[in-house]
Amino acid sequence: MEISLLCDELWLSNPAAETCHEPTQCILEKCPGDLFHISKEDCEQAGVICFEKELSYxxxxxxxxxxxxxxxxxxxxxxxxxxxxxxxxxxxxxxxxxxxxxxxxxxxxxxxxxxxxxxxxxxxxxxxxxxxxxxxxxxxxxxxxxxxxxxxxxxxxxxxxxxxxxxxxxxxxxxxxVTPYSYLELLLSKIESLESHLQNQLTTRFTQLLFGALLDFKLLEYRPSLIAISALQCCLNELMPSSCSHLAAATTSLSNHFTKDDLQKCHMMMKSRVVEPLSDILVSGKLETWPSSPVTVLVKERVDIYDSQVDLSIFKLPGSNIKIIESSKKRKRQSEK
CATH class of the missing domain: 1.10.472.10 (Cyclin-like)
Incomplete structure (x- = not known):
């Protein structure tokens, strides 16, 4: 039996949902692979939609x-x-x-x-x-x-x-x-007069920091947009020290949603990723750190687990506990009658 992975996700109550279920994808299709040359209005709209949507994920x-x-x-x-x-x-x-x-x-x-x-x-x-x-x-x-x-x-x-x-x-x-990575191009596209080599450096460093953030469980308590803002701030401080105006231009619409305390705490956590980079993720500043093993290398012997050994019933669907409680209450009422 073939299982279709197509899904039709609604984009909250945004008017764009009536014409397109993936607004950011529509924007990307206007200029494939080069979000840095689309209009500021489109980027702003995509950023707003991502922010509204992120808590659902x-x-x-x-x-x-x-x-x-x-x-x-x-x-x-x-x-x-x-x-x-x-x-x-x-x-x-x-x-x-x-x-x-x-x-x-x-x-x-x-x-x-x-x-x-x-x-x-x-x-x-x-x-x-x-x-x-x-x-x-x-x-x-x-x-x-x-x-x-x-x-x-x-x-x-x-x-x-x-x-x-x-x-x-x-x-x-x-x-x-919507993950912190969803904001990468949306934020960088707002920085004007950015030379191509610097744009590439910012993109690479931004991605490196976000990869490190995935492993830092302490950052799980922060929203993806806040993590992205903190990563951009670290990148600009490192690569463009006199970048206050660039940071304000790129993040104002998002940072207004957070308190100064949250912005500072998240930034300090992200800054620690710069001071103490994760060696198991970043090697010589490169993202491609794990080449494929040669076929001649003997791999660790693995344990085979067969379909008959796997019981997935322990993974209950969301709300299943509520349904069980409700049905038990109904049975109790009926018995009382």
Whole structure:
């Protein structure tokens, strides 16, 4: 049975939703691959829509506390590192891995069970990357290609497809995520008179900092737009020290939504990523840090997990607990009658 991954996501109450379900995509199509030359009005509109939409794609409240209490920090860290390596090995788009991490965090936050094992996180990671690839890539990798390296377990294709469907149902089929990376070009396009080489440096450094931010669990409590603003501020301070006017021009419409305290706290956390760069992500300032292993290299022996061994019923759909409570109340009323 073929499963369609097409979805029809509504864009809140924005008037643009009547004519286009993906406003930022429509803007990109006006000038493919070069957002820096489209009108300021279009960029401003896309930024407003992203800001309105982003809270719909953040993990559930209390997610950070749950990660601490369930000892899932290490599992999440390893899963995101694997996603980084897979992105580089498979030559995927940067937004694919940002979306995959978003799917991972949202799914775990919706399924705060106490029986997480590492093979479950690996299965979820494979499903997240596969779904994100199908959403973003023109030629998504095969399931066998995704599992080629750096996993401790190997899963049958049927198991991964079941996990994909479970993931999609849990996320309500809402895959058009707004992540900090969604703001990269929208913010940089507002900086006028930017020479091409400096534009490229800012883009690369911005992306590096956002990759580092994905691994910093402390930043989970901040909105994607605030993380993006902080990353841009760090980039401008590093590459363009006298850049106050550029920062104001690029971020005013977004920063007005936050308190000075939040802006300062998030900036200090992002600044620590500059002072102490993550060596396992950034090597010699390059994003391409993980070349594919030669076929002659012996990989770690993996544990095979078959479809019959996997029970996905522990991952309850959002609202399932509410339905159970409501039905039990109805039964209680009927028995009282």
């Amino acid at each position: 953040t993990p559930e409240p209390g997610y950070l506390e749950y990660l601490h209490s369930s000892n899932l920090m290490e599992f999440r860290h390893k899963a995101i590192q694997w996603l980084f390596k897979s992105r580089s090995r498979l030559n995927l788009r940067f937004d694919t891995v940002f979306n995959a991490v978003n799917h991972l965090d949202r799914f775990i936050s919706l399924n705060q069970c106490h029986g997480w094992k590492y093979w479950m996180i690996e299965l979820l990671s494979v499903a997240c990357l596969s779904v994100a690839s199908k959403f973003s890539e023109t030629s998504p990798p095969l399931l066998q290609e995704i599992q080629l390296e750096d996993l401790e377990h190997w899963f049958e294709s049927s198991t991964i497809r079941r996990m994909e469907l479970t993931l999609l149902k849990n996320l309500g089929w809402h895959l058009g995520c």
